[in-house]
Amino acid sequence: MNDYDNIWLHRLKWTYLLLVVLTLMTPVMYVMYVSFNQNGFGANEYVFTWEWYGLIFSDELLIGALRWTLMLAVVVTVITVPMALLAAKYYKAADNKLFPVFLLLAPLFVPPDILGSALLVFFKNLNFALIWLGDQIGTSLFDSWFRLSFLTATIGLIIYTIPYSFVVILITMGRYRKEQTEAARACGANGWRAFWDIEFPQIRAGVFSACAFTVILVFNEYTRTSLLKGGFDTFTTVLISQMLNTGMSPQSYAMSAMVSFVAIAVIGSIILFTMIRAESLSRTARAKAEPVMS
């Protein structure tokens, strides 16, 4: 049966799909709703206010945490995305694809707490081993390489985000035809030029989405960051420790809502941007296809 034979069934399925998305978003939207209430959660009266958001931005601790979070997000993105790109190129040309793909996608299947604790113990042992090694050869050069710090948190988050970047980039690469690189090489371009001038412009969308993904994932991540970070706090670790210790305060509603707003704004603007771009591209394509009137 064709779907359009029974338009109501088709509409029903669409309604179901949107209902599921709505259900998934309900908790978040409810938190946003509560975050603007002067009286907080469960109050009989709803009074709109910005007060709780004001409190966030006057909180030194939170601003510091926000700074750390952004720094972590930027550093992880700058490393992860080029690595995922290299890995995708390697995967495309590799004869044995099973090993690289297993290695790069396996972190998806390892739950956060398990990955976090395994890396935590690994880094601590590595640190002790390096200190011992330093003692043997009489240097303190290696002493703090793998002490829990920004570096260890970065490594943990790279492991966490690389599968997503890898998949996103690989999907966009699927549309690229290798012959174009061969043509460029035949014209005398070196490997880098062929990549940068011919291939990159065509996979740029994927690379940028991978960047956005990575930033959002790092911004949102709690478990791995909190296990592997050194003596600093990120936005989510502050938020969660507040929630676990004192329960949900109006301010924590505002913080959660704000994190969600940021994520939705980023992903929303990407969707908008790609739509507008696709529209303008098709317009130029149409214009080029039009016969020249003279």
Added chain:
Amino acid sequence: MADLSSSAGGAVPAGTDKTPWRERLAPWAFRAPLIFMVAFFAIPMAMTVVFSVFERTMFWMEPGFTLFSYENFFFSARLTNFLNSMKYSLISVAICFVFGFPIAVFVRKSIPEVAQHRVVLLFILPFMVSEIIRVFALRPVLQRNGLVNTTLMDLGIIDEPITALLYTHTGVVIGEVLSFLPFIVFSGFLAMEAVPKYIFEVCDDLGVGPWRRFVDVILPLAAPGIFAGSVFIFVNGLGVALLPNILGGAGAVNAGLIATQAITALDFPLAMAVSAIMMATLTTLLWIGHKLFDLTKILTPLS
């Protein structure tokens, strides 16, 4: 890679050192991500087995061989909790499949190809909000005086608030479903790549009903993707400590929570034993899946 390595070594006779160092280095740059993953992912995960048999000291561990941590896991309430969390995780997988997979089929079958990716993108939206926040946000929704209960009471459907929604196994299952449902849509969407659209027409022409079409045609073809999605949900249901921690009540303890609690209690060998057990579970599942369905098929659209 072919285009890169040919420039790197192919043309130059072996033994001559004329190749510029940049070109000799290039192939290694492409292996760098893999080397990184081996060093900081594969090795640490494998080392969990080694660390799990170390002796526990007051604040840390020291090299040795003892199976005490495993004893500690298998001969205590931890095992019961672990098996229980497996049960509830399986229930979540089933619920996610029932609610999520039809969406993937619908998107592939009835939505024009150009729009398919955008519809799937809708499911990325909730996924982009921090999981922790979504889980925490369920508390005010499911609470005694939360959104669900007040709405149901306002509508006159119930007189007394339902208290079984939060701090129970039900709460954990609800949390798991709401957190992981998008994944079955994504993996189902990828899996449906293996089901060409004309299959639906062929089935119509042959007079096959929707149920038989689903069981005999779609399910076998999409099995690798469905399996991968299900394993993902199952393992995360076992491993995400925050779900039982925030939504569960007494007895709602999964492997992730056992591991993090062990770390808080400075019992590092136990945490490593739990991690090793989880890795063994995961590897076994993926191995079985690979033997049954050849999981590399999922990646056909990617290569």
